[in-house]
Amino acid sequence: MPSSTFPYIAHLSKDKKLAKLLARQESVKLIRRTQIYLHLCGSIMSQQLSTRVAAVIQKRFIKLYSGKPTPQKILDTSYEMLRGIGLSGAKVSYIQNVARFALEEGMDHKLLSKMDNDELIEHFTQIKGAGRWTAEMLLMFSLGREDVFAVDDLGIQKAMVRIYKLDKANRKKLREDMLRISAKWAPYRTFACLHLWRFKDNTPLSA
Secondary structure (H helix, E strand, C coil): CCCCCCCCCHHCCCCCHHHHHHCCCCCCCCCCCCCHHHHHHHHHCCCCCCCHHHHHHHHHHHHHHCCCCHHHHHHHHHHHHHHHCCCCHHHHHHCCCCHHHHHHCCCHHHHHHHCCHHHHHHHCCCCCCCCCCHHHHHCCCHCCCCCCCCCCHHHHHHHHHHHHCCCCCCHHHHHHHHHHHHHHCCCCCHHHHHHHHHCCCCCCCCC
């Protein structure tokens, strides 16, 4: 695991507790994907569901379009058909909001590459149904942004509570402690999150 190949390793290893974790895991890479709208739909579908159930629903969704969903096709799909694959009524609405936003506002890489992380989060959270966590997952797993920290992710919280012996009873202090610890991981906070998820074995389905 040479740091010259994976420069984030040397930087994150300055944190002695995180260094022990990195030493026990394989290195990770980020992937930049096309069809951003599709990955955003996937993130919304997986909200508040187990990984297994979310995977089944996403498979059914892709099958509806013979593997080639487009924003227009999603908008043209009836409410009843989308409900029929296991989506709640709210998620049907949210997914169609994503498709409409993709057509009207744009989600192509040329547009998104001009925005910094905060601008992207603001851009995506205009969509009803896409909160900050969903936007952060999109930045990490679809846009390949290296410096995103998902402070409100339950898996990240559990991992940091265990590794750094944080007090989970006080939610406000837990959040403050997580942000303080993670600040020194910049500009590679996404990689830290990936390793923390591995530690808890609960990487989001978007990965």
